[in-house]
Amino acid sequence: MARTVGKVASSLRERVPALSLPGAVDKVADSLREHVPPLTALPLPQAVDQRWLDLRWPVRELAPPPSGSGLAPVLGDAGPPLVGHALESMRFGVDYALRRYELFGPVSWMGAFGQRIVFLTGPDATQVALVNKDKAFSQAGWKFFIERFFDRGLMLLDFAEHRAHRRIMQEAFTRDRLAGYVDQMGPTLRAGVTGWSGQSRPRLYWLLKRLTLDVATRVFMGMPSGVEAREVNRAFVNAVRAGTALVRHPVPGGRWAGGLAGRRRLERYFAENLPAKRRTDGADLFSALCHASTEDGARFTDADVVNHMIFLMMAAHDTSTITSTAAAYYLAKHPEWQERAREESLRLGDAPPDITALDELRTLDLVIRESLRLVAPVPTLARRTVRDTEVLGHHIPADTLVGVVPAINHFAPECWTDPHRFDPERFAEGRREDRSHRYAWIPFGGGAHKCIGLHFGMFEVKAILHEMLRAHRWSLPEEYTVRWDYVSLPVPVDGLPVRLNPR
Template structure:
């Protein structure tokens, strides 16, 4: 085994696309299933499973491989006891164009070494200060929302969370040139990521996003010497001071790559999570009232306007609501890996070097596992029901195994802190008969960004 672990020759092999014996097809010439992927990922995955079973052919822009679904397969792939599945080779032709060397794109022992860079930044004491920062920025921003006509949540929450990320991850304050640079770069980079034509034609979204990526990396590189000497409590400062087992600092290039991926991993996922929580609470006013009351009771009993780090587990309804919104609208619907050797999944032998797509959400609305599966019902996660425990890899919004989301706790904190403040300030609703297109790619959210009618309850 240990010989196999150190052998990285799998990285030199091309993708295996000789998959004739598997059911399904590779879709349209050149683009494969890309149109369905962007327009209706949920429908595509459901149809594939219904028609072809748990394993079937799939093709995204020439990335030919297999779609593999089911809790047993997820467990085997994510826990990966024999080190059969490579993240780096899975993500090579997509995320790697922006995040080569990011922690999600590292394999095995190298991944283990590199993941240590995060350890100080996620300790309890820094987390306490992040909670304070989040609460302050959120409070200022949401107070201003009451004066906005035709309020649409998406651009505002995105701005609030990117502002929070700049401060907590990089120590950059709103209103500074450094903030403006980083803020614009991340908007440009994220906007271009889902481009179908990935050629740097001047002025195109793709070209802008690649230029932004380069500038983000330059920005982090420039900051490293000063951050290493500083006593700052942002992620970049922690990363510059973290050491590997041999006592050396992580290299500047590693720090840059981890920072760039971190801001990406933290940002859109949490933005989507908050949007979908509010979307569901707007559609389900009885739940909105129940959570408002739970938050008010807690606020009154403890005399608090915002949650502190030690309060975060106290209101079970907040946790269950976030999870239920993730079940219906998963922030990360899909992952990808590549086999290193022949493996057996769902009773089928999958050849070496085959890309496999894992639709995490495939069974999140399946009546076999969930009662009234389409219904928003946070209590399904509560004591006595705990439907998510039907299989340990049935519900995996934060993934599992070695690459399980390192920011899960941070993300939950952010959603809970936001909701606690927002729901006590505003009663919110959507237009009568609101039934938007619920997109999944590039971000799961109502496609119109969620227009909300805000009714102020408490005054600023």
């Protein structure tokens, strides 16, 4: 369906050049994407979904363990030819991963995207991969999915090179820098959220996505709104969605081709604007990366800045959109928590909150953490083994694509009471169920590659929800339950149509 939309848009662009309507064409394409879910998200009778889930394929060993090692083989199945279990993973998301966890345990493999992928689920298996004591797990797993679009972003770097780049980048995420970012985003968020008035039944996910893209372009890039900002935002969206394309070739109108075009557009923008950012040290992240240096004088090259900006923009707006959408959904389904959070927000007064004020929003902190548990914005972390290794007594050969699945840890019954229930108090002092295991709650990853922008992300989501609580009340029908599309990252298949009422 997404490829069909792309073809329609491409055809329109080809046929109406004389009318000078590329902006109108793109609006049509964007509107179609917002309102037409991908094929994996289309509604099917429950019996059809259940039968799909119940399909069984021959169980096989991934590879025989070395003779005399005492290790067990990794068991799993390939699924249908070529696509493997990719469609089930996209359609059923965490529910499908939980089912395989129950069938095969914490270490298993399955076919997907033409690959055999080992999945490590549960806190103990996750810890082995993310602590990575023997350096057997490389970030090269991400390269299969996103290297063409986010080449040499921080998440794709390994070992000593990753440490060196992270040390420099940390200078762009100090407390003082974060305070500056928060101050800049305040007016953008307030104007955006108050502008929702008059939309009685909006699709909240798309409103939030536009809002976080505005924050990313203004706060991270120092870029005003306008035609160019919309083009850059569209390029980011296309690059993100391309990573899980089933057809991984630049077929005209397809997601892979769109992602490659988006990457080229982003490279051009950052390269053209980088010299000016080098000359002046502004308050935006782009400037911060251009001027960041360690005590021993290490700095980013121009190519480093371009690569890291493209990656950080993706990481910043997508995860914040998903988290704020999930939190808004649970606040709509649990109005007592919405009112409790609103009382705290109103006590801050009318001025846009600074970083200290956002720290005081304790209820929102609990709600956001629980929302991150129930809807992990990055459900799977990709790795690739660089040598033979073992996890929990299972042999995994070198050059194996590995998926570490934080989303499963968030439902592990040994770590969480009644794990499918929305219960923010589980993060309150006195309970702190997230401390039941070091890797029970890892929405930001873990180990050396833990998300460098996690504090910025938490502040942004808090600031968004704070402005929503001040300006609106929102609700959902009691019988409504959101359904998430996992084609790339979790997105509500219907855009989350809430009832929005001004306060």
